[in-house]
Structures are given as C-alpha cells and as structure tokens.
Amino acid sequence: MKKLLTMTLTLALAVSCLAGCGNKTSDNSSGGSQGSGNASGQIGSPDAPVDVKIVIKDVFPDEEDVKLLAENINEKMAANGQYVNVIFLDPPASDYVTAMPLAVMNGESDADLIYFQGGDQAVAEQGLLEDLTPYIENSTYVKALMDETNVAKMESYPYLLWLAPPRTxxxxxxxxxxxxxxxxxxxxxxxxxxxxxxxxxxxxxxxxxxxxxxxxxxxxxxxxxxxxxxxxxxxxxxxxxxxxxxxxxxxxxxxxxxxxxxxxxxxxxxxxxxxxxxxxxxxxxxxxxxxxxxxxxxxxxxxxxxxxxxxxxxxxxxxxxxxxxxxxxxTSVDVTKESRGFAINADSPNKDAAFAVLEFMASPEGRILDKVGIEDVHYTVENNQIVFTDKFSSWWARFWDTTKDFNPQDPSLAEPVLCESASTSLDMVNEYLVMDHNxxxxxxxxxxxxxxxxxxxxxxxxxxxxxxxxxxxxxxxxxxxxxxxxxxxxxxxxxxx
The missing domain is CATH 3.40.190.10 (Periplasmic binding protein-like II)
Structure with a gap:
C-alpha cells in the first residue's frame, strides 16, 4: 500500500515555546567532548577515558548483565579508538515517568545520557536538553537506522532520540x-x-x-x-x-x-x-x-x-x-515528538562522548551486543554463527529496539531474533503506515x-x-x-x- 501522510497539525505553537531550548554549551573537561556534534572521532585516551553517566528505566548498575554490558561497551569502543567509561546510574526509586524529569530539573541527576519515558517536554522547555540535530547529521550508524517516522519526529522535536519501530x-x-x-x-x-x-x-x-x-x-x-x-x-x-x-x-x-x-x-x-x-x-x-x-x-x-x-x-x-x-x-503514528527515548543533558561536559555511545550501539558491532547480549553468556559462536544459550531469553536491548537491517553476517545468526509473527507485524505496520501530527x-x-x-x-x-x-x-x-x-x-x- 502506498504510504500516506495525513494533513495534520503543524507544530508552530510548539516550536515557538521551544525556541532556544537546548542551546547551552559547556567547557571541555574530558578530552574531545565539547558538544561539537562530531562524536565519531577520537574520544578520550587509554589513560584518560571519558566518563559517560547513563540512566535508563529498569537498568540497575548492580545487575550482572548491566555490568557486563558496560564492560563490553568500554572494550569495544576502545578498540575503535574511543575511550569511554560507561557508568550506569540507579534510576529513580519512585515513578520513573515523573521522577526522572524532576531529577534533571532540580539538578539532582548529573547523568550525561538520560532515557525519558515521558515528562521530557517540560525539561526541554527549560533549556536543559541538547539539540541532537548536529549529532545526528554527523553520525553514520544512527542516521542509517532512522526510519521516516524517526526523521519526522526529530524535525519536530530534536531533543529525544529513539531508534525503534512505531509503537503501533x-x-x-x-x-x-x-x-x-x-x-x-x-x-x-x-x-x-x-x-x-x-x-x-x-x-x-x-x-x-x-x-x-x-x-x-x-x-x-x-x-x-x-x-x-x-x-x-x-x-x-x-x-x-x-x-x-x-x-x-x-x-x-x-x-x-x-x-x-x-x-x-x-x-x-x-x-x-x-x-x-x-x-x-x-x-x-x-x-x-x-x-x-x-x-x-x-x-x-x-x-x-x-x-x-x-x-x-x-x-x-x-x-x-x-x-x-x-x-x-x-492507528496513525504520531510524529509530533518521540514519546520516549534518549536525551543528552545540556549541562553535560561530555556530550560528544555521550552521543558516541549511542552511535556505537547503532553500529553493527554495537547492535549485536544490544540485541543478542554477551558472548559466551547469552550466545556462543559456532561455525561463525551466533547460537543462543538458555540465558538469551533473559536478555533485552537496553538501547535500540529497532530491528531495521539487523542481519549480521560475521558472525551470522543461526536463528532470527524475532519469530515470524513478530517480524510480520513490523512489516505490516510499515505497509499500512500513516503519519499524524498531534x-x-x-x-x-x-x-x-x-x-x-x-x-x-x-x-x-x-x-x-x-x-x-x-x-x-x-x-x-x-x-x-x-x-x-x-x-x-x-x-x-x-x-x-
């Protein structure tokens, strides 16, 4: 079916109230993280990796899988000349949707990279979230994984990034x-x-x-x-x-x-x-x-x-x-803004490093880590194929939900990540896609x-x-x-x- 774009509400009203948000700048204190929007170059050094503090709903730093995830991100990014020290922070103990925005607005959270699941608009209106447009423009892998709904949402509201299919x-x-x-x-x-x-x-x-x-x-x-x-x-x-x-x-x-x-x-x-x-x-x-x-x-x-x-x-x-x-x-897909996703703290001294983590997790190597888990824990490699272990069922992607173009070849998948009906459901959403502005x-x-x-x-x-x-x-x-x-x-x- 031909994809349709419905005539819907423009965002003139919203844009006027958000004008000027996310334009804070900060001094570089961590080696190559000035918030330039170029997160693909050298980050830190072997002797001085850049701390990237991350808070995500339901991701707890004391869990073994989360510790292994942080270690693997650090090691794999270092192999590519980007030296980071990922630090997952405890999410708020109370209702995340309400507590996380308040923690940022009150200065109680110093996370560089923040996952929101609502409430972010009030934070953006206070100029506390970074405009992600230049980071995305200078990216390779994030840009490649964005579908037309992601692009439309970022054009309307450039503070929240979520590489995922429409929640339809x-x-x-x-x-x-x-x-x-x-x-x-x-x-x-x-x-x-x-x-x-x-x-x-x-x-x-x-x-x-x-x-x-x-x-x-x-x-x-x-x-x-x-x-x-x-x-x-x-x-x-x-x-x-x-x-x-x-x-x-x-x-x-x-x-x-x-x-x-x-x-x-x-x-x-x-x-x-x-x-x-x-x-x-x-x-x-x-x-x-x-x-x-x-x-x-x-x-x-x-x-x-x-x-x-x-x-x-x-x-x-x-x-x-x-x-x-x-x-x-x-149901028509609301492309006014993302309802959830990652934002960069406008006060972060490590903006380039923070986005570099997102870019790595969108790379082929990062996506295997995010979607499949830790080698020899959640999967093994046999005859150059990824074979799931019994622990794979407990693993879930902490960063990007999208399965767009996820077809690793080296090593390849012994079996698909999604079953036939799950994959078909995504295909049918795309087939009948209609976008809508709220x-x-x-x-x-x-x-x-x-x-x-x-x-x-x-x-x-x-x-x-x-x-x-x-x-x-x-x-x-x-x-x-x-x-x-x-x-x-x-x-x-x-x-x-």
Whole structure:
C-alpha cells in the first residue's frame, strides 16, 4: 500500500515555546567532548577515558548483565579508538515517568545520557536538553537506522532520540484457530468492517472463545483495527468545512456505534474497561478471547512465544490486517515528538562522548551486543554463527529496539531474533503506515483538554456498554465544545488555513 501522510497539525505553537531550548554549551573537561556534534572521532585516551553517566528505566548498575554490558561497551569502543567509561546510574526509586524529569530539573541527576519515558517536554522547555540535530547529521550508524517516522519526529522535536519501530498495535490470533474459521479467507481477501464482524461472530458461535476481542482499560487496542475504516484518520479531521478533533467527529460516532454492537452481541469482553494488561493477556492465553492487539515486534514476540509454549507450534500467531473502509491503516503514528527515548543533558561536559555511545550501539558491532547480549553468556559462536544459550531469553536491548537491517553476517545468526509473527507485524505496520501530527497542548489549556478527555472517556464507555444510546453522542459533542472544543477551534482553523 502506498504510504500516506495525513494533513495534520503543524507544530508552530510548539516550536515557538521551544525556541532556544537546548542551546547551552559547556567547557571541555574530558578530552574531545565539547558538544561539537562530531562524536565519531577520537574520544578520550587509554589513560584518560571519558566518563559517560547513563540512566535508563529498569537498568540497575548492580545487575550482572548491566555490568557486563558496560564492560563490553568500554572494550569495544576502545578498540575503535574511543575511550569511554560507561557508568550506569540507579534510576529513580519512585515513578520513573515523573521522577526522572524532576531529577534533571532540580539538578539532582548529573547523568550525561538520560532515557525519558515521558515528562521530557517540560525539561526541554527549560533549556536543559541538547539539540541532537548536529549529532545526528554527523553520525553514520544512527542516521542509517532512522526510519521516516524517526526523521519526522526529530524535525519536530530534536531533543529525544529513539531508534525503534512505531509503537503501533497489531491484532493477532492463534493460527490453528484461523484454520477452523470459514470467514477467515474472506477477511484476509477483503478486511471490511462487516467481514471483521462475521469473523468475530463465527469464532464465538463455534464455541472457540467466550469473547472475540478484549482490551485493558480503553478502546485504543480496538482502534488499532478500526479507526481508519470509519474515517478516524488522525488527531484532527475535516468535517463540514472545518477542522475538528476526531474524537468529536461523525466518524468517531460511527465507530462507537459499531463497538456498541460488538458489546451487545457478546463479542466484546464486557470487562475490557476494568481489565489490566496482564488479565487481558491471560484471557488470550487461556483461550477465553480470540483476538488481542499488541505492540508490533517485541510484544507480539512475547505473545507468540507464550502461546507456542502452551499449545505447540500450531498455535503460533497470525497477524491480522487493519479493517478497510474510508481508509485502511493501523492507528496513525504520531510524529509530533518521540514519546520516549534518549536525551543528552545540556549541562553535560561530555556530550560528544555521550552521543558516541549511542552511535556505537547503532553500529553493527554495537547492535549485536544490544540485541543478542554477551558472548559466551547469552550466545556462543559456532561455525561463525551466533547460537543462543538458555540465558538469551533473559536478555533485552537496553538501547535500540529497532530491528531495521539487523542481519549480521560475521558472525551470522543461526536463528532470527524475532519469530515470524513478530517480524510480520513490523512489516505490516510499515505497509499500512500513516503519519499524524498531534497538538502539543499549551500549558494554559491543559485543564480544558483534561476536561474534554474525561468527557470523551465517560460517554464512550457508556455508549459502548449500552448505558447511553448512540444519540447521546450529539450531547457529548455539545459538552465537549463547551469544555474547550470551542476554545481550540481558532487554533485549528488558523493552523490549517
């Protein structure tokens, strides 16, 4: 499918508030780390390696794997003439998303390289994060691993780098069940909303499952299948000659009406709003639910591995396409900014060294270390092939999630890192990719936006569960506009006008 770029909100508002961020400079105190953006040359010396302090969520310096990772980075970079001393710092003990930004803003963290999983925008607005643009422009390996969504996000917000595929959910089902469903071939040939409904209904009518689909607290996993089919193609859509948030659109109303039908017909797990992620997944593993959506790549790998361990190879997973209608895609990929990733502390004296670590981990040698682990611990090399040990299953990439162009040849992989369904899910996300810009909500309008979201969540839940009729959506739109929709309207029209 031809890749589409939806007409979406530009970032003029966000850019104006971020102008000038990340422009701090610092004196060089560690040998070749002046923050010049050139991190590919000499770094430090054998007698004076440059300290690079790194903090990452769930990466603890006293863990044996983390100690080995630091040692290997130091040794392998030294062999290339870059002498660093990687020091992993303890992540905050409290909620990382909240605590890490506060630690940087309060000066409590002196990490050079910081992984954020939210909250970074406030840090950037204070000028505490380095603009990564010159580093990326001067890179070799980081630049090569960036896909078009990474590029778009960095152009919009140059403070956070995350080399990973889009965090897009793709629906999966056990392959052995598809072979028992007569509607499966019709769904694959023409994945309309009606064919999806028939597919769901057949799996329940035949007693394969108790419910066709489930989720964990909201509709986002369903939306990954059905948003585009109903015309919810981005954060904003054009309706009656003006731009509005899609949550208040006729397309959203039509979609919620369909979800209500699934609920009324017993195809949608009635506990989808109260399920936690682990409860939802257990329903899937137990065979109570036929289809769930998980993040393409790594999460689908986990689902597949677990299902095969329980029921054998025939129960490996099949990835389903997004529903087809007004458009066809999984949930549009927000390219306003990265939602997580690595930033360089603007006050760091070792900026070039910090980025050099990121560049090395994106290199062929670094990627084997990141994706496969430590030689003779997580894998061995036999006949010039990487063979996983029993400890490989406990290893995970601390830096880059991407599997783009990961096909090492010297040594080569004896077996792929990702199973077939996980790899297919990534391919299908790229096949149906649609990019979307979200609006970075101005601080002064956050209370209005929160009120609007609360209204949506309330009405959507009630409409789906049949507590309110679909006609109540019109009442919701009136309240949505009164709560803040009208206030946002001139911003949207000016942006697109």
């Amino acid at each position: 959910c793709t629906p999966v089902i056990r392959t052995d069940w598809t072979e028992q469903l007569e509607t499966y071939d019709d769904l694959i040939a023409d994945p309309t909303v009606d064919n999806y409904y028939n597919f769901f209904k057949e799996m329940k009518d035949k007693g394969l499952v108790e419910y066709a689909i489930s989720a964990d607290g909201d509709t986002s996993r369903f939306d990954s299948i059905f948003n585009h089919a109903f015309g919810v193609t981005g954060t904003c859509v054009q309706e009656d000659g003006k731009w509005i948030f899609s949550q208040a659109s006729q397309a959203e109303k039509n979609k919620l009406e369909f979800y209500a039908k699934l609920y009324a017909d017993g195809l949608l797990d009635p506990n989808f709003l109260t399920n936690t992620w682990d409860v939802m997944e257990q329903e899937f593993y137990d065979g109570d639910v036929g289809v769930i959506s998980g993040t393409a790549g790594a999460t689908i790998q986990i689902y597949d591995t677990k299902m095969v361990s329980l029921y054998g190879e025939d129960a490996s997973l099949t990835v389903l396409p997004p529903a087809k209608g007004v458009s066809q895609s999984y 609006l970075l909500i101005p601080n002064e309008m956050t209370p209005q936006w929160d009120a609007m979201q609360n209204l949506y969540n309330e009405y959507a839940a009630d409409i789906i569960r049949g507590v309110r009729p679909i006609s109540a959506f019109d009442e919701f739109v009136e309240q949505w506009n009164a709560a803040g929709g009208d206030a946002f309207e001139p911003i949207l029209q000016e942006t697109f006008g």
